[in-house]
Amino acid sequence: MKKALAIILSIVTVLTCVTVLASCGDNGKNPSDTTASGATEADGTTEGTAAESDLAYVKGKGKLVVGITDFAPMDYKEKDSDEWIGFDADMAKAFAKSLGVEVEFVEIVWDNKLADLNGKNIDCVWNGMTLTEDVKAKMETSKPYCTNAQVIVVPADKAEQYATAEACKELSFAVENGSAGKDMAVENGFKYTEVTAQSDAVAEVASGTSDAAIIDLLMAGAMVGEGTGFAKLTYTAKLNSEDYGVGFRKGSDLAAALNDFFAASLADGSMEKVATQYGVQESLIK
């Protein structure tokens, strides 16, 4: 009796494993088969991931999945609304429309963006992403479309004292793990602690656990100062100037398609109109 039960259980375990593997295999095969054959017709080049046309893949499933974080004024939701808006969100909608596909916004964990992208959980990272060397090496990026800077966030009552990067040398900084702000901390030789999000870095300053933080200018504008939850903080020195771009899977032909779309939107003035709507027209790269 017991033995029979044991054998049945073994069979069930093995069968489950086999079914799971088989279904993975199946699912894995079919779509890549179709994309592969589609790609060979679309373009003759066969080279790693570039062999499969990402454009054909997105058009095939009829949906562009955009990886974002809640980041005003690029991607955010207004109070009592469930729709993603913002400069990036609106441009992503327009881009998807130009491709004739639907758009789906998915909130991601910023640290995992590369895994989400390569694992095809999302098709692009379109969220005010700074084009660092690292990003450019690992993603197929669009041309820069916005300029940004990294700024130092300090308590407002100490702003005068810490107006320049030089004056901040002795402070202990909080920076987002893997962010452009962290690169700036390294470059300037600051002492820093890495936290999981830019908002955490700001919270460190607010709670006094760090003296200062380095975050995006656009974000600092929305997050600290009068009328925000961090009214007692402000931002001072700009440490650099940098560019925002959209990231796709390495080798993806969607980047070229987006560059064409950006060029067309700049030419007909629609991009500037959206930028003005969200107050980022000054940063727009024309």
Place this chain on the structure above:
Amino acid sequence: MFANFVEQFPTVFNALNLGFIQTLKLFFVTLVGAIPLGLVISFGSMSRFKPLSALVKTIVWIVRGSPLMIQILIIYYFPGLMLEKNIWGTGEGGRFIACSAAFIVNYACYFSEIYRGGIQGVPKGQQEAGQVLGLTKSETFFKVTLLQMIKRIVPPMSNEIITLVKDTSLSRIIALQEIIWAGAAFMKSSHGISGEMWPLFFTAVYYLVFNGVLTVLFGRLEKKLDYFKV
């Protein structure tokens, strides 16, 4: 400051409620999956058929021995990155399914050990008595052992289940929008509120209240099972 709080509270409350629904969904789905799966696993690890029990024990070792956070990441990202096919689908739904799978397997392994303790804690003499009375092994299990086992495992199970309520917050590692995610979003900017940390602190109230309810329920269950004076 307080005026701010009063003004923000309805928006935050709404967002946290939505997040807590995700937390509860994950909690109940995990229980429904892990409670029976744990029993199957415990039979596997107690099996006298050595290859099976060795296999099951290895799985339990791996699952209990590695962090749940890593398991969630592996389950969610491995198929897409290594097998080149994202089996979970995009969007919130896919994340939820992947999280459920990770939680069910993880908690089933913990439950299986609690079950094993409960089953093996029933004196062997009772099984022998069952045999003498001409009961089959499965009859002995269902009519003699099972209820006593349930009584024995209630305290350790309530421990695990309360831990599960809080562990659901690990799912934010793959951006499942449970209550901690919803609370933390206000630190940055969400629903027109930015730079507020109190919503994140406030999420603890939800956990406390829900775990309070669970504690009361488990207390009652224990009382109900009190008629077994072993």
